[in-house]
Amino acid sequence: MKKDVILTGDRPTGNLHIGHYVGSISNRLKLQEKGDFEKFYIMIADTQALTDNSDNVDKVKNNIIQVALDYLSAGIDPKKVNIFIQSQVPELAEITMYFMNLVTVSRLTRNPTVKEETKQRGFSSSMPVGFMCYPISQAADILAFGTTCVPVGEDQLPMIEQTREIAKSFNSSYGETFILPKAFLPDSKVCQRLVGTDGDLKMSKSAGNCIYLKDEPDVIKSKIMSAYTDPNHIKISDPGKVEGNVVFSYLDAFCTDESFKEFLPEYKNLEELKSHYRKGGLGDVKIKLFLNNILQKLLEPMRKRRKEYEKDLDQIYKMLFENGVKAREVAAQTLEKMKSAMGIDYNKFLKK
Ligand code: ATP
Numbered sequence: 633m634k635k636d637v638i639l640t641g642d643r644p645t646g647n648l649h650i651g652h653y654v655g656s657i658s659n660r661l662k663l664q665e666k667g668d669f670e671k672f673y674i675m676i677a678d679t680q681a682l683t684d685n686s687d688n689v690d691k692v693k694n695n696i697i698q699v700a701l702d703y704l705s706a707g708i709d710p711k712k713v714n715i716f717i718q719s720q721v722p723e724l725a726e727i728t729m730y731f732m733n734l735v736t737v738s739r740l741t742r743n744p745t746v747k748e749e750t751k752q753r754g755f756s757s758s759m760p761v762g763f764m765c766y767p768i769s770q771a772a773d774i775l776a777f778g779t780t781c782v783p784v785g786e787d788q789l790p791m792i793e794q795t796r797e798i799a800k801s802f803n804s805s806y807g808e809t810f811i812l813p814k815a816f817l818p819d820s821k822v823c824q825r826l827v828g829t830d831g832d833l834k835m836s837k838s839a840g841n842c843i844y845l846k847d848e849p850d851v852i853k854s855k856i857m858s859a860y861t862d863p864n865h866i867k868i869s870d871p872g873k874v875e876g877n878v879v880f881s882y883l884d885a886f887c888t889d890e891s892f893k894e895f896l897p898e899y900k901n902l903e904e905l906k907s908h909y910r911k912g913g914l915g916d917v918k919i920k921l922f923l924n925n926i927l928q929k930l931l932e933p934m935r936k937r938r939k940e941y942e943k944d945l946d947q948i949y950k951m952l953f954e955n956g957v958k959a960r961e962v963a964a965q966t967l968e969k970m971k972s973a974m975g976i977d978y979n980k981f982l983k984k
């Protein structure tokens with residue numbers, strides 16, 4: 633059987649947060665360690681980020697290096713994974729143009745993630761066309777590399793579905809060209825869509841409800857201490873709700889039985905802790921301090937690695953540019969293949 637081609641990416645709209653970690657980065661790390669792939673790409677999606685940040689190019693530009701530092705400090709190995717910048721591969725834009733003809737406007741506007749993001753960003757009739765079409769450009773990103781496996785969080789499922797539809801439509805119109813990619817989601821529901829510290833929405837850079845991978849210890853602690861729990865759990869003796877309680881969602885995502893042995897040995901596991909909280913007699917401060925210990929332990933080595941990588945940013949830019957050139961070669965081959973399938977490879981006339 634052919635090995636997987638893995639591709640995933642993030643928008644350089646801010647630093648990466650613990651939602652990215654459980655939603656996608658931890659699966660990337662697992663795949664990287666397994667090593668059972670033909671190619672592994674991680675794309676910093678600057679072109680896509682501009683679709684809703686055209687008035688803030690600096691933000692996108694400055695966050696490219698931040699996101700690259702986040703990857704490296706989280707443990708992505710640049711020797712195994714090609715990390716590149718989307719706009720360095722202009723072929724992706726041309727592929728997008730051909731794909732646009734295969735998608736209807738009504739299909740695009742049905743996309744539930746785009747609907748939610750449109751609401752969040754306050755777009756109505758002011759929605760940029762580029763933003764409405766970003767699922768098509770994302771299909772181009774994925775299909776240009778012959779991707780089979782896309783490690784993502786749950787909000788990306790409609791994009792993968794759209795990508796598969798475009799691939800099928802191209803194949804049936806012009807002949808078998810694309811393999812249909814599959815999403816690779818985390819096992820647990822909480823990790824597929826980690827809630828923000830406000831308890832309202834998905835943790836998202838654009839919503840400002842994040843614990844970032846690079847946050848300093850005191851910042852992490854203060855975000856945890858003010859995270860949303862159960863507003864009716866006022867006195868320690870009050871029974872508390874675990875569902876919709878951000879601290880318990882994060883414990884679901886990050887704590888293991890080992891965490892109890894290390895930081896809270898009076899409980900055996902999360903089930904025991906939850907049942908005490910439900911009964912009453914367990915205060916928010918105690919569960920928050922427990923979560924704080926767990927997250928500090930996870931994030932400290934990342935901050936250390938980051939400080940090392942920050943010493944030589946030139947080296948990181950060099951790596952990104954070199955990788956962009958390699959990625960470009962692959963996307964150019966796909967574009968040639970597409971044009972030949974469509975019969976618009978006009979250079980064949982020259983050869984006569
Ligand atoms: P933006 O607000 O700019 O869209 P974002 O925080 O949603 O930023 P993206 O760059 O859009 O981050 O997402 C990158 C990847 O991280 C995607 O695979 C997405 O599914 C995953 N992801 C983002 N936020 C979460 C979350 N809260 N829980 C799980 N996965 C997430």
Ligand code: MG
Pocket residue numbers: 836
């Ligand atoms: Mg997003």
